[in-house]
Amino acid sequence: MERAADVPPCRRPITENERAWIEFLRLISNDADPPVTLRRVQLLRRAMRL
Amino acid sequence: MTTSNKPYADTRLAKFLQKRILEMRPKTQNDIASEAGFIHTNMLTMIKQGASKLPLDRVPALAEALECDPRLLAKLALEQTAGATSVRAIEEIFGTVVTRNELAWIEELRDASDHADPSLTSRGRAAVRGIFGK
Numbered sequence: 001m002e003r004a005a006d007v008p009p010c011r012r013p014i015t016e017n018e019r020a021w022i023e024f025l026r027l028i029s030n031d032a033d034p035p036v037t038l039r040r041v042q043l044l045r046r047a048m049r050l
Numbered sequence: 051m052t053t054s055n056k057p058y059a060d061t062r063l064a065k066f067l068q069k070r071i072l073e074m075r076p077k078t079q080n081d082i083a084s085e086a087g088f089i090h091t092n093m094l095t096m097i098k099q100g101a102s103k104l105p106l107d108r109v110p111a112l113a114e115a116l117e118c119d120p121r122l123l124a125k126l127a128l129e130q131t132a133g134a135t136s137v138r139a140i141e142e143i144f145g146t147v148v149t150r151n152e153l154a155w156i157e158e159l160r161d162a163s164d165h166a167d168p169s170l171t172s173r174g175r176a177a178v179r180g181i182f183g184k
Contacts, residue, residue, distance in 0.1 A: 014156060020170040021159055021178075022152050028182050032067045033122050035054040036154040040181050041162075047177030048162040 059100025063126035066149035067098040070116050103130050119149035 004035075014022075025034070058064055061103060073080050079098075083091035094112075096102040104112070104127045113120035125147055129137050141147060148156065159168070166173065 005170045015167050017167050018156050018159065019146055021174065022072065022146075022148060022156065024170055024175060024178055024181045025152070028178050028184050030069070030152060031062055031122065031126065032069075033119055033149050033151050034182070037160055041158050043181045044158060044177060045162045047173065047180065048168070 056100040058097075058103055058130055061100065061123045061130045062124075063104055063123075064098060064100040066123075066126055067094075067104075067116075070118060071098060082112075082115045103127070106131065108132040119151065121147050121149045134180060 053086070071082060073081060079094060080085075080091045083094035086094065088094055088108070093102065097104050106124070109124045109127050110120055113123040125137065128140070130171055132140075
């Protein structure tokens with residue numbers, strides 16, 4: 001199991017807006033920490049284009 | 051539901067443990083408690099039920115036993131101990147803590163928005179709900 005310290009840091013600091021997205025993701029997923037999947041990315045990209 | 055002898059029953063950590071321990075089957079709760087280094091295996095039961103808090107020094111070992119991101123468990127445990135406001139203050143000082151999966155989500159969001167740093171609008175909330183069928 002990887003150590004927390006071994007994961008490379010974000011390339012640039014997480015913004016307040018991004019923090020809000022992540023907090024909402026946690027709420028909707030009930031803290032399940034869902035992974036990114038191809039399907040989910042497709043849905044996200046589709047929503048961002050609208 | 052919180053009662054006087056289960057003051058942490060409504061915390062996100064307690065709810066997460068209840069769900070995650072079930073997901074780990076066939077590994078048993080006793081197996082998990084033992085792997086996490088709890089001397090008394092009923093301690094994990096008490097934490098899961100909200101009768102006790104998760105000691106922060108148990109987080110790395112319990113995260114490994116639960117096969118979850120230690121950052122997620124650490125945030126939930128810290129929130130349980132210090133409260134959401136204190137966690138926010140800590141993150142303002144040390145930086146936002148995200149899991150490996152959440153980091154991937156942020157990178158996808160940046161890429162999908164062409165690095166526009168979009169705010170979370172009602173449309174964005176609807177998009178996230180749609181992704182998870184909520």
